[in-house]
Amino acid sequence: MPTNASSPASTSGSSGWMKIGKDIFAGTCGGISVTLVGHPFDTLKIRLxxxxxxKPIYSGVVDCARKTVQWEGLGGLYKGVTSPLAGQMFFRASLFGAFGQSKRWLGTNSDGSARPLKPLDFYKAGAMTGFVAAFTEGPIDFYKSQIQVQIIRAKQVPDYKPPYTTVSECVRATVRESGFRGPFQGLSATLLRNTPANAIYLGNFEMLKQMYCKRYNCTQAEIPGAVVTAAAGLGGCTYWLAIFPVDCIKSAMQTDTVLRxxxxxxxxxTTAKLLWAEGGxxxxxxxxxxxxIRAAPANGVMLLTVEKVTAMLG
Structure with a gap:
């Protein structure tokens, strides 16, 4: 995370832009790492x-993994990965840029002087971050999800010919159908997921680090990597525990046909009602x-990467 969260400084002039640039670069590095580690699990999640x-195609997570490799090879686990990889700079720029700016804004008095952040401030910053980041994460998730579920449609319909097999083809199809609004299919669910989830995720992560520093009388830069990874992993688990049903609604909306x-x-x-009717x-x-399963290792790797890259940048 950018800077020591307990005593943020206000941003002004070139120093402010430098801090934002560091937030974005560190976040992008973290995003690439979480994609490489977590995408296979995400593919299984979206398909299930x-x-x-x-008429389910997969009986469970193990069966889904086995059939994915059997039908598509190991590359099947990375279906749609070009979307999150290509979009990492934009998504992580919005995520960590917004989080860093939110903490600095909340930690600045009306006269421009800095003040220590209160525990609630971390959760406020996380909520603001989640709302902002939804506008970049939504399109990335949409294109990724569209590619990930093509195999399900192929197994359901004999002689099915997918309308697109690559992210670039999907982009062209959605733009033709809906123009600028195309990639924002399911945005309402993304906003309803991201805002509270990131408040919990990033808030818990920051609070766990604060608790460690207080107990062992150290600075955040001195927190061991294993502790940062554990805090990030726990934060990731609480993220999904809090909002998974909303994520399920989001996936249904984003994997629906692009033809309005x-x-x-x-x-x-409407989506919530239809899903409830399917299986309660x-x-x-x-x-x-x-x-x-993905939450702890993927989020641990991501936020540890962000922490270390931020520390290296000074």
Whole structure:
């Protein structure tokens, strides 16, 4: 995380832009690391979330992993990975740039002087960050998810020919159909997921670091990497525990057809009602196992990378 969160400084002039630049660069490095580590688990999550309840393609997470490798090779686990990799700079720029700026803003008095952040401030900063980042994460997730579920449609419909097999083809198809709004399919669910989830995720991460520093009388720069990784992993687990049903709704909306006239999941409430009708509360926890397995190592690697890169930049 950028700077010592307990005593942020206000940004002005070139020094302010330098801090934002460091936040963005460190966040991008962290984003690339989390994508490489976590994308296979994300593929399994999306496929389990999106398969039909009445005629499932996969019986569980192990079966999904086995069939993915059997049908598509190891590369199948990385379906759609070009979208998050290509979008990391934009997404992490919004995520860590917004988080760094939010903490500095909350830690600045009206006269421009700095003040220590209160515990609640970390959660406020996380919520603001989640809202802002949804506008970059939404399109990235949308294109990624569209590619990840093509295999499900192929197994459901005989002689199915996917309308697109690459992210670039999907981009062209959505722009033709919906123009600028195309990649924001499911944005309402992304906003409802990201805002509270990042408040919990980033807030808990910062508070755990604060607690460690207080107990061992050290600065955040002196926190061992293993502790940072554990705090980030726990923060990632609380993220998903808090909002997984909303994520399931988001996945349904984002994997729906890009043709607006043929969409089944037209808005957040309609999607929630239809998913409930499919399987009750269990329907909202499809894909939870690979998601929670991924949460600790992927988020631990990401935030540890961010911390170390930020420290290296000074």
């Amino acid at each position: 979330q999106s398969q039909p309840m009445d 006239s043929q969409r089944k999941y037209t808005d957040f409430l 509360i269990k329907r909202f926890y499809k894909g939870f196992t690979p998601c929670i």
